[in-house]
Amino acid sequence: MHATLPLIEDTDFPAIRRRRIETLQVNLGYKCNQSCVHCHVNAGPNRTEMMNRDTAFEVIDFLKAASIRTLDITGGAPELNPQFRMLVMAARNLGVHVMDRCNLTVLEQPGQEDLARFLADHEVEMVASLPCYLEENVDRQRGKGVFEASIRCLQTLNRFGYGRSGSGLTLNLVYNPQGPVLPPAQDRLEQDYQRQLNERFGIVFNRLFVLTNMPIQRFGSMLISKGQFEPYMDLLKHAYQPQTLESVMCRTLLSVDWRGYAYDCDFNQMLGLPLAWKGRPRVHLRELIGKNLGGNPIVVKDHCYGCTAGQGSSCGGALAA
Secondary structure, three states, X not given: OOOOHHHHOOOOOOOOEOOOOOEEEEEXXXXXXXXXXXXXOOOEOOOOOEOOHHHHHHHHHHHHHHOOOEEEEEOOOHHHOOOHHHHHHHHHHOOOEEEEEEOOHHHHOOOOOOHHHHHHHOOOEEEEEOOOXXXXXXXXXXXXXXXXXXXXXXXXXXXXXXXXXXXXXXXXXXXXXXXXXXXXXXXXXXXXXXHHHHHHHOOOOOEEEEOOOOOOHHHHHHHHHOOOHHHHHHHHHHOEOHHHHHXXXXXXXXXXXXXXXXXXXXXXXXXXXXXXXOOOOOOEHHHHOOOOOOOOEOOOOHHHHHHHEOOOOEOOEOOOO
């Protein structure tokens, strides 16, 4: 796979600093039952990196000490990690809001037959990836049969109350473009998703998040192979919107990898760009317990234009109208 870091190292992206941490985003490992073209984690069925129990308990200790509001659990398919359910229950017992970034089809994996009920019982917010409402586009990006399985899993979540008014169970979907283009306007595409999924399959959901594909890992390597890396970076830079800097996710989010090391965001984690902390080459979450990271400089490179282009992009979707 082509390395993208050397191509984004020299940057003119503005210097920014973080505020108080509100969200701890934890990557439980890179094992996944899918291998998606746009995946910035390069996750797949053959990955073996998985967070162990000791590190999961350190995550819980940090949640307590920092009074974190939201635990954002990601992967890979985080539900495949044996620590996933323990971590969810511990966080909920602390009163922490929990988000699960789910690829949907994991609900049909062996041993996950009760996963939907578990998630509903613990009021976990679901952030489910569905890159299009058309079967051909989804299967091209994620593999044959993935769209059909995703629809079944969304219907299962709906049966448990997810996405339904008054249930208190939030179901948000995630859209990624099919290629090296910016995502369309989030509100307009959300209306299309709601109409298509409801009319064709009876599916309801709360919000649609549109995410810009980041020029790193699997997607970045594909761009290099096709000679599209530089044009895509030019697209991101020319679409830069400075007002999005105020609400980029790295200002209030701390990312943690499967070993417990800290980063400014999930994208920096995948590039091996650790949190800047007292000149250390990298810092473990346990060393940050009780520390104030407010005002700490955020490590930026050219890929950061992906979060600030057009309407902006974050783990919570668009940043601006």
